[in-house]
Amino acid sequence: MHPNLRIIILGILSLFLVLAFLADAQNELGLKVYFLDVGQGDAIFIETQDKKQILVDGGPNNKVIQELGEVMPFWDRAIDLVILTHPDRDHITGLIEVLKRYKVKGIIETGIECDKPECLAWHDLKEKEEAIIILAKFGDSLTFDENTKLLILNPFKSVAGEKVSKINNTSAVVKLIFGDHSILLTGDIEAQVERKLVLAGVDIDSDYLKIPHHGSKTSTTEELLDKTSPLMAFISLGKNNPYGHPHQDIISRLEKRNIKYYRTDEVGTILLNCKLDLPCQIETQN
Amino acid sequence: MTKSKIFLFLMLAFILGVGSGSFFDIASQAVLVVAIAAVSLVAVFYRRGSRILSFPIAFSAFLILAFSAGVLRYDASESLAKVLTNFNDVNANIQLLGYVNDEPEQLTNKQRLLLQIKEIRVPGNAIFTDEKVLVTSDLYPEFEYGDFVLAEGKLQSPKSFGDFDYAVYLAKESIFSLSYYPKITEIKQEDFLGAGPISGFESFKIYLFKNIFKVKKVFEESIERVVAEPNASFINGILLGTREGIPQNLKEAFNKTGTTHILAISGYNITIVGLYISSLFLFFMRRQKAFWLTVIAIILFTILTGASPSVIRAAIMGILVLLAYREGRFYDMTNSIVFAGVIMIALNPKILRFDVGFQLSFLATLGLIYLAPFLKEKLKKIPEFWSFKENFIATLSAQAMVLPIILYNFGSFSLVALPANVLILPVVPLTMFFGFLAGILGLVWSRLGEVVGLIAWLFSEYEILIVKLFS
Numbered sequence: 184m185h186p187n188l189r190i191i192i193l194g195i196l197s198l199f200l201v202l203a204f205l206a207d208a209q210n211e212l213g214l215k216v217y218f219l220d221v222g223q224g225d226a227i228f229i230e231t232q233d234k235k236q237i238l239v240d241g242g243p244n245n246k247v248i249q250e251l252g253e254v255m256p257f258w259d260r261a262i263d264l265v266i267l268t269h270p271d272r273d274h275i276t277g278l279i280e281v282l283k284r285y286k287v288k289g290i291i292e293t294g295i296e297c298d299k300p301e302c303l304a305w306h307d308l309k310e311k312e313e314a315i316i317i318l319a320k321f322g323d324s325l326t327f328d329e330n331t332k333l334l335i336l337n338p339f340k341s342v343a344g345e346k347v348s349k350i351n352n353t354s355a356v357v358k359l360i361f362g363d364h365s366i367l368l369t370g371d372i373e374a375q376v377e378r379k380l381v382l383a384g385v386d387i388d389s390d391y392l393k394i395p396h397h398g399s400k401t402s403t404t405e406e407l408l409d410k411t412s413p414l415m416a417f418i419s420l421g422k423n424n425p426y427g428h429p430h431q432d433i434i435s436r437l438e439k440r441n442i443k444y445y446r447t448d449e450v451g452t453i454l455l456n457c458k459l460d461l462p463c464q465i466e467t468q469n
Numbered sequence: 470m471t472k473s474k475i476f477l478f479l480m481l482a483f484i485l486g487v488g489s490g491s492f493f494d495i496a497s498q499a500v501l502v503v504a505i506a507a508v509s510l511v512a513v514f515y516r517r518g519s520r521i522l523s524f525p526i527a528f529s530a531f532l533i534l535a536f537s538a539g540v541l542r543y544d545a546s547e548s549l550a551k552v553l554t555n556f557n558d559v560n561a562n563i564q565l566l567g568y569v570n571d572e573p574e575q576l577t578n579k580q581r582l583l584l585q586i587k588e589i590r591v592p593g594n595a596i597f598t599d600e601k602v603l604v605t606s607d608l609y610p611e612f613e614y615g616d617f618v619l620a621e622g623k624l625q626s627p628k629s630f631g632d633f634d635y636a637v638y639l640a641k642e643s644i645f646s647l648s649y650y651p652k653i654t655e656i657k658q659e660d661f662l663g664a665g666p667i668s669g670f671e672s673f674k675i676y677l678f679k680n681i682f683k684v685k686k687v688f689e690e691s692i693e694r695v696v697a698e699p700n701a702s703f704i705n706g707i708l709l710g711t712r713e714g715i716p717q718n719l720k721e722a723f724n725k726t727g728t729t730h731i732l733a734i735s736g737y738n739i740t741i742v743g744l745y746i747s748s749l750f751l752f753f754m755r756r757q758k759a760f761w762l763t764v765i766a767i768i769l770f771t772i773l774t775g776a777s778p779s780v781i782r783a784a785i786m787g788i789l790v791l792l793a794y795r796e797g798r799f800y801d802m803t804n805s806i807v808f809a810g811v812i813m814i815a816l817n818p819k820i821l822r823f824d825v826g827f828q829l830s831f832l833a834t835l836g837l838i839y840l841a842p843f844l845k846e847k848l849k850k851i852p853e854f855w856s857f858k859e860n861f862i863a864t865l866s867a868q869a870m871v872l873p874i875i876l877y878n879f880g881s882f883s884l885v886a887l888p889a890n891v892l893i894l895p896v897v898p899l900t901m902f903f904g905f906l907a908g909i910l911g912l913v914w915s916r917l918g919e920v921v922g923l924i925a926w927l928f929s930e931y932e933i934l935i936v937k938l939f940s
Contacts, residue, residue, distance in 0.1 A: 199927055222578070244578035244608065249716050252698035257926055260694060260919055276608060284693050284701075286915075300610035 213458035214331065214361040216391075219250040220451040220468065223397065223421030223428070224273030227368060228254055229359065231331045232459075237264040239357065239368055241277025243421075248280050250452060261286040264325075265314075267305075268354040268370030270297040273397075275305055282308040291335070293353050294318040294343030318343040319355040321385075330459060334358045336385050337376055351396060352376045358389060362459040367411055369395035369402075377407040387411050391455060391463070394418045394437075394444070398429020408436055415465070416444040417453060424448075473804055475528065480804075480811045482532045484821065486539020487814055491822040497544045504537035543818040552598045553586060553646045557626045564590035565602060565620045565648075566661055568675065569612050572682050572775060574713050581605055582612055582653075583644070584620060588661055595662050603639065604648045610655075615679040617658055622651025641819035681772055685709060688773075691911040692904060695922035700929040704904035706732035707897060709774045719933065722940035727868070727886025731897055731932075733779075733826065739787030740837060743767055747791065760795050764788055778817065779826050785809050786834040793838050802838050806831075829871050836870030837863060864890040885939040893932050900928040 212232060219226040221242030228251065229237040236255070241247045262285045268274055270292075279301060281287065290309065309316070317323065320342075323335040337356035347353050354370025367389035372380075373396060380387050392413035395402040397420040416437055420428045429446065437444050445453045451468030489495065507530040556563055570585035582604045589596040604620060612618065624646045627636040639645070689711065693701045702714030712720070712732045723729045746766050750759035771784040789809060793802045810831055814820060820827040844862045851858055864887060903925035911918025 196924065196927060199931075200923065245575075246577050248698050249577075252700075255697065257697045257700075257930075258919070258923055260697070260915075272607075279609065283690060300607070304609050304611065 213456055214359075214364070215254075216359075216366060216455040216457075217250075217254050218393070218417045218419050218445070218447055218453040218455075219247060219254070220447045221246045221250060221277060221419075223424040223426075224276075225268070225370070225393075225397075225419045226250065226277055227393065227419070230254075231327045232361070233328045233331070235263045235327050235331075236261075237266065237333075238262055238278070238281060239266040240268055240274040240370075241265075241279070241281055243273040243276050245277055245280045247277035248284060251281070251285075253452075260284075261288065264289045264291065266290075266319075266355060266357060267292040268357075268368075269293060269350050270295065270299065270302050270305070271350055271371065272299070272301055274371070275301045279304045279308060282312055287312050287314045289315045289317065291317045291319050291323075291355065293338060293355055294341070295350065295353050296344060296346045297350075330362045332360045334360070336380060336387065337370075337372060339379070339383075349373070349375075354395075356380070356387075358387070361457055364391075364457045364463060365389040366391040366393070366455070367413070368393045371396040371399075371402070373399075373401045374404050377402065377404045381406045381410045390414050392416045392442075394429070394433065396428075397424075397426070398433045398446075399426065400430035400432050403433045403436060405436060408440055408442070413442055415455075416442050417455075418444060418446045418448075420446065420448050422448040470524075470528075477804055477807060478528075479531060479535045480807050482535035483539040483542075483811055484807075484814060486536040486541075487543045487818045487821050488539070489536075490540040490543030491818070495540050495544070497541060500537045500540045500544075504534055504541075507531075507533045507537070539818075542815060546818045551600065551645060552589065552596055553600045553602060553624060554626070556589070556591075556624045557646050558624070560623065561591075562621055562623060565651075566590065566656065567602075567618065567620075569614050569616045569618060570601065571777075572614050572685075573612050575608065576713050578608065579605055580608055580611070582618075584618065590662075600646075601642070601644045602646045602648055603644050604651060604653070606650055606653060610653075612653070612655070613679070614682045615675040617656045617660070618653050619656045619660070620648060620651040620653045622648050624648055637823055641817070641823040678775070682775060685773060685775060687912065688908050691918065692908045692922075694915065695907050695911040695918040696904070696926050696929075700926050700933065703732070703929045703933060704900065704925055708901055708904055708908075710780065719936070722936045725885075725940040726889040726936050728889050728893055728936055730829075731893065739767060739770075739783050740790040740834075743787050743791045744794070756795070760791065763791060779824075779830075782813050782820075782827060783830055785813070786830050790834055790837050806834060806838065825874065828874050832870040832874060833867040836866040836868075840866035840869060861887075861891050864894065889935060889939045892935050896928050896932055900925060900932065903928060 214232055215230045217228040219228055219242065222244060224243035225240040226242040226247045227239040229239070231237070236259075238247075238251075262281065265278060265281065265287050267278060267290070282305070290312075318341055319335045319338065321336060321339045325333040327333070334357070335355060336358055338353050342353050351371040351373050352375055354372045354376075356370060356372060356376075357368045359366045359368065365388070367387055369392070377395070387407075387410055389411050390413060392408075392411050392415075394416050395407075398418045418429050434444075445465065445467065447453060449469070453468075454466040455463055456466065457463035511527055511530045565584065565586045566588040567584045567586040569582055571583040574581040584602045584604055586598060586600050586602055589598060602620070602624065625648065626645070627639050627647055629635045629637075639647075689705050689709065692705055692708075693714075695701075696704060698714070699716050699719055702712070702716075703719075706712040706715060710733055715723075715732070720729075723732060743763050743766075747759050747763040750762050753759075754762075767784050767788060771780050774780050786806075786809065789802065789806055792805070796802075813827065841862050844866055848858070848862065868886060868890075903921060907918050907922040907925045909918075910921050
């Protein structure tokens, strides 16, 4: 190879690298919450104002990896916090591959007993990952910066190591607060837990709500919607899923209250972008 | 007629025989009779300078013999023992015991396992066999090559979808039964009823490949840790030929631009890699030594990728092209190439008609050997710029040769294939080099791997952008 050519190649290479970094750095600031389009399941990626990254659930397959490739900077091979709301397949599967590929610094999970093949793989990889593990229960909280806080609202008491028949109702419910904005992530909780949250007077009032259990009719009670009183709601689900999600009743409940909602099966990945003291913006893939 | 010509014609007769066997249902007995007649004719009358048996007649007799051998070889490949197909599309669960006989193929939402079945258990009976079943199952639990498993479920015959003849595609790998989401449990070798269903040679093969695949997997996972998606899958594709991780839309973009071949290890890309490696070696040593080191590098590479038959075929073709380049006497290569083809066809006669990969590999090789020097001569006046011209010539000659096959199989030919390939190919070896380096360093020190991974990411991003642009 010609010596000059080498310098040219090197030059072009560094130019590209600088451009790539710049392109990523000039991204808008603020809190970003992505409801990733992973099919019939949940995967929510959050980047705080201080660029701390949180992944809530991983969806039913490995599509989350491709989606993360789109929303994370290309040089970033670490995720600060992974939250597993509950170990059902449509929530845990993609997280296993995430553990394989990314350095995960912290994990929040409920720790209920589970011997599904996915749980065993998750367990093995977790042991290898030198992550801090927090077993979620009501009252736990994490502060990321002066404006950003994460509260755990369910389970009411630790269920770690317990054998549970209704896994959905052990889902970690997470409230993310950023300045005046608040987002409620509800996993797959059903009516029973929703009522419990309402009756116990837990502060679930939020601006944005992730509809529990992909819009199943066993969840998203009138009480929950009244108490949360969201401006907007998000439903994470797959196109033509065999469960008939979202249920028509749930859609009517949202429409009755004039709550605007977005569905990942219709619009693909949804970005909720919030800045301090400004209303949040929505961007969708399709 | 020279000896080498005679040899060539005999080989062509064999290939023709296999081809005829695959297209027409020729009865083995009839072929045997003809072959025996031909042999006896030669045996009885052949004498040096014989008047009765002149050269043309003797030669024709041998041609008939070679042709018959081809037909018989194909027929033999058809008449494999097939017990499992009896259970296809029967609405009852059966138990299959065997081992995982290939790397599990991890797709986005499921995995595919190729099981070598040794034992079939139906209520009150056990049948011993040695056949393959392709199993589709959930992503977890994960299995490894060589794991002994018990699969309980139903069997299905492969069904063709759209234009794609899935049954024929699988038949060339001797797969005639599929199973969807059976219950799979890991077992031990002692759980087999048969006294010793797995022979010493087979155990050795399992042991060997288990370790090869382990190395491969460790390497792939290292790449996946240091490079973001979809670039990591792309790099694993061009380095090791694994492309299941590449998103569907990107795969389609590669198809549309006629660049899919860089993701599959073909004779063509082994040649390109081989040429780069040998030019690297040429910096340090003499031509002869560099050539042999390149051959060794290709062999190691073949083993690392799992040494599947298609990669072995590609490696042989690649080495032959390198040999032709070294000798500079392209026209002497005919016999070696046809001979390599004959061996491959003799080992698995089905590839001649059914394996598009083999056909493409073989024809592209012929193109590189015969057409490329001719074009080079014609384009003497065009200056070389950073191997653009070389790639242009290589692409053009390979594409011209494979055109009929592509038109026949895919019904379309990509006009953008030429510009896309010319823009991408010079960067492919660089991507491979930095990808390989990043993978290795990632195993030693992840930080450093990530930094080198950035360079690999950049090159792969360029290639992906070009492909997306042209599609």
